[in-house]
Amino acid sequence: MIVTRMDGGLGNQMFQYAYGLYLASQHQTELALDLNSYQTGPQHGYVLDRFQITGKPLNSQYNQRIPQRYRAQPAKTSFAWLPSNLPDWNLPDWLRPSVLRRVKERPFGFHEKYLKASDDSYLVGYWQSEKFFPGMRDELLKQFTPKLKLSDASLRAIELMQTVPSVSLHIRRGDYLSNAETARIYEQLSLEYYHASLQRFAAERERVQVFIFSNDLPWCHEQLRLNLPTHFMDHTQALSAHEDLIMMSHAACNVIANSTFSWWAAYLNNRSDRTTFAPARWFCPGTLDDSHLPCPAWQLVAAPQSTHQRAA
DSSP states (O other): EEEEEEEESSHHHHHHHHHHHHHHHHTOEEEEETTTTHHHHSSOOOOGBOOOOOEOOOOGGGGSSSSSOOSSSSOSSOOOOOOTTTTTGGGTTTTTOOOOEEHHHHOSOOOGGGGGEEESSSEEEEOOOOGGSOHHHHHHHTTTTTTOOOHHHHHHHHHHHHHTEEEEEEEETTTTOOHHHHHBBBBOOOOHHHHHHHHHHTTTOSSSEEEESSSSSSHHHHOOOOSSOEEEEEEEOOHHHHHHHHHTSSEEEOOOSSSSHHHHHHHHOOOTEEEEEEEEEBTTTOOOOOSSSSSSOOOOOOOOOOOOOOOO
């Protein structure tokens, strides 16, 4: 069994799932998803169940196999004749379930050793690189297909994206500004980054149309001045955020933010003519290693910092 600890929003969940799926396929075993973090810190919510994934939430009967520090509540023995407050370490070996081996991402970023993690591993990390799941793209394209039909508005947007040279442009604000620790780590993308990316794509194409995705659309309405037909995708809500990701994956061009959410939209884009522009720098200098985040075919854009409004 491979168990991966799910944590964070949809983009993070997809990375955690993909790495776990890779290891499970290597060991020909099942993948289980530990959702305990959403009991103690439910600010994001588990939303991976919107997709046709084969991994299942970890059954509570296996709770004692999780390393102690990650359990939502102290595990209770299933042996009624034992005192309920008896700690695990007092149990004889023949009664104590084997604890999964913790594999923690330390430091952040890809290292070859993680591909050799053994069966019966408990994965703790973010695993933000396609190098954590080599050879899995076809399977991930299949599993990250929505369970339910998309809304009519999303289907109409996808139809339009497929008939014109379309650009999905993702602007991430929210906690990138409001959370001091997050703002310290993540590079603040300037609007020049987005303009530079659009100029590269539109220079060789006619009839380009832009589709804006953001967690702060009112700000985008005020600040974005594009000389191209522009659609602000405002029909989705937090519980249907996966529809944004799927819509973005159908565009001819993805201009992504330094966000795992739009990273996955670009990765799942299966168009033969797809183009992806990504920020040359993901994290602020001296924080985290972003060298393994971009995919090989992506074009990196190093836009000058702006004295005007930042997009992030």
